[in-house]
Amino acid sequence: MDPIRKALNEVYDEKHFSIHKKQDTVKLARNVNRKKRGAAVTVAVTVMAAIMLFLLVQPAEQHVSVSTEKAPETVEEAYMERFAAAMVTDDKEAVMTYLSESDWLLQCAIESGDSAFYRSPELTAKERKNLSALLYYMYLWRIEVWGAKPPIPNVASFDELRRQSASFVETYEEFFPDKPFISSKEEHGLLSNTYFGTMSKNNQWGLIGMMAIFGILFILNIKVRGNLFFKAIPLVIICICLVPFVMPAAEKYAYDETSIMEAVLNEEELKGAHLTDAATFGDNRYALITTAEGIHYFAHFLKNENGYVLWYTKTGKEYMMDASQPQWRRQVVAVHEGHDMSKIELVGEYESEGTVIPVDLEAGKPTIRAIVKPEFFKSFHYEYYNANGEKMY
């Protein structure tokens, strides 16, 4: 016998693998299969729970109520007024006035049928969508084609417009195949409620790639002998990577009146306020909000690849607030409820001296107007007129 084996057997002579331990081993071996089944069930349940959690992260219910003191108008009246304005082609001033106003609140009212700004008639879902789309396309036609006659005939009543709205929308769609109408419901549906959904595509792929790499690393690590702590590191990193999938989106998007209020109230940490007006001009969305204490907020939302996100808010007690859109040569003029102005003028200075752009207002009524300025109109100041037409300040 090998001398080392002999020595080990001599010294360890009395030591054996005990019968008790053998029986215990057999018992544990019998449980191995059961444990495997248990582990498989645990993994399956965890995966299912994760999928369920992911699917359950749907857009949260809105609990913010919208209140407005703007006098409710009927959809029919407001719609026919806008339709008539959209049909005008030969009066430049009328076209400019039409373009300076937004149809967005009216669109939202037609779509939802439940607006604080307009009393809505009984309409079918299809009619709601078509009438809303028609407003969008009529405005687009004026922006894109400017003075050309619209491709649809004039109609005298709202009922006739309801009946023909589908064919009118089809006509416009042929002109703008690359600029389809997106309803606020669809806009909401496109938004992601999770942080992951708001990340750029590159970052999303980067995150998924990282999870895949650490997943592979984790699987390889399981087979390698080593410290459990180091084996767990890839798992911890994967868990961290999963956070954006369940974390709510940091940015609040404005896709209707309620979401506008929610975004502004959150941002400004306000407990209560009411929306008095809102407007959308291309990639810019604006809202006027007033608190019970008489503090005014002018919120500007900017469109990114996901939707309209809050960009900034102007706050103060003054009634008039403005914003510039230099790329569109637009000047957005907003007046809060309770103002006493009948007109604001944009008065040219220096190279644009002598040019005056008037903005007619109704005293007390909150209004948002987007003024398209002539190219040379770069320097100007505002002049204000009271309800009697007298210059203020």
Added chain:
Amino acid sequence: MESEEREQRLIETMDLYGDDIVKLCYTYVRNWQTAEDLTQESFLKFFRSLHTFRGEASVKTYLYRIAINVCHDYLSSWKYKKVTITNAFHKILRTERSTEQVVMELDDSKRLVLAIEQLPPKYKDVIIVFHFGEMSLEETGSILKLPINTVKTRLRRARQMLGISLQEGVE
């Protein structure tokens, strides 16, 4: 392989190699309770992998490989390091006799075994597999995943450390 058949195979293997494996584990951990636990873990691993065991190596070779890996895992675990630190404290407190004093009082076999127990793991591996397991150089290399020349070198150095001169099949 059916579960009853696997269970029967496990019992037979434990009867045949259980004592050897427990002794092998003891040389690494120097605690009989722990050695038995590691032996049990080795047999459970053997049982779990029975369905993938293709019989290319003998059961003994396969079992030695598992047992040595289990011992290495234990030695690199936090649990073992914690026990070692605690024991070191106890030794200091007890002002135990030195290893030299203990060795002087032992007979040749005990002295040899004590020296084996105190070998660094990589030398202990080759001594245990080659001598205690009575395996060939090829089998030793296969179990430890080492080239034959490395096995030879380590065996030579291990023997030098043990202060013995054995020649079988090595030089």
